[in-house]
Amino acid sequence: MEKKALYNLSYGVFMLSTRSGEKVNGCITNTCMQVANDPVRIAISVLNSNYTCDLIKESGIFALSLLDVECSFETIKHFGFQSGRDVDKMKDLTLPVDQNNIPYMGYQACAVISGKVLEQQDLGTHTLFIAEVTDAKLLNENAPLTYADYQNRVKPKKKEIPQDKKIVGWRCKICNYVYEGSELPADYICPICGHDVSDFEPIFEN
């Protein structure tokens, strides 16, 4: 099986946020599709290791901000490359909230969809949520950011690794999985989230 064939599936890029009581968090995902009309249903797949996934399981509600072509890497980094278990990602942001009081992207997003979970299924690395769309709003006229566009244009090119530091491992920036060893194979795929080597950063010896 050539797993790279699956890279040719097209996706958007989303900021998925939720609230469970006083706990609010958001992460970056690329897996949402409409699965039925009348009534409208969507499906989202979320990494089990994400704090946002835990909170959605608790509350059953979420907002999905559809990031647009003006989305910056800083936004992706803020929501995607750190965990809500370590930092309060919403603290210094002034975001609008949806009908469930969940913050969504008031900038760099062309639409927002509010969802209520109807069913969930644990698929090992991810949980698949099937949700009723309780609200949907257009936010601007920009085209949605595609995952391919994020990879080709928004994501910074790889930095050179300093020669004088010894690498002891590689950390996946998406799910924090650690590969132990100095040499990460070029075709390595993260066993947890499926991202490739371009999403891994070196861990240097102390």
Place this chain on the structure above:
Amino acid sequence: MEKKALYNLSYGVFMLSTRSGEKVNGCITNTCMQVANDPVRIAISVLNSNYTCDLIKESGIFALSLLDVECSFETIKHFGFQSGRDVDKMKDLTLPVDQNNIPYMGYQACAVISGKVLEQQDLGTHTLFIAEVTDAKLLNENAPLTYADYQNRVKPKKKEIPQDKKIVGWRCKICNYVYEGSELPADYICPICGHDVSDFEPIFEN
């Protein structure tokens, strides 16, 4: 709720084919996403009114050809705008077959994924299939066709409607739903498949 906000979800365009005994068919879909890694799982959503949906329910196997930027409107029309209940879509085509003897696109497609259904769920208008990926192959180096690109570039612009004919209804070319009446509202959305007025064709009085 602004249903148009859901149009900003990004998709690819696929030819979904299957075999159930001697019955072989394929249709056009735009809803597939990877939902888990290790093991790899995908989810596809298929219109219940599609013959292909019936056959997948029977056999539990399918091939998903990821159409690429060179895909022609003729291909979309052939698989998407007629039903396998009326015509044998595979008859005059020479297509390669996957490990399950299911024909897939040997041209105008950048990858093919073979799937085996693990679970299915009827969501009213559509059935959601969660499937194990049993094989995946890259077919060429072309970029995948996105649904936005299909709408903007591949799909022909609307023809003028002849003034001397009386319109008695509108047929959705995607799912065959019929709207009765001469005037189709500009913001009308097909209640079955969710496509907009650009996918409706007029039905003229006999």
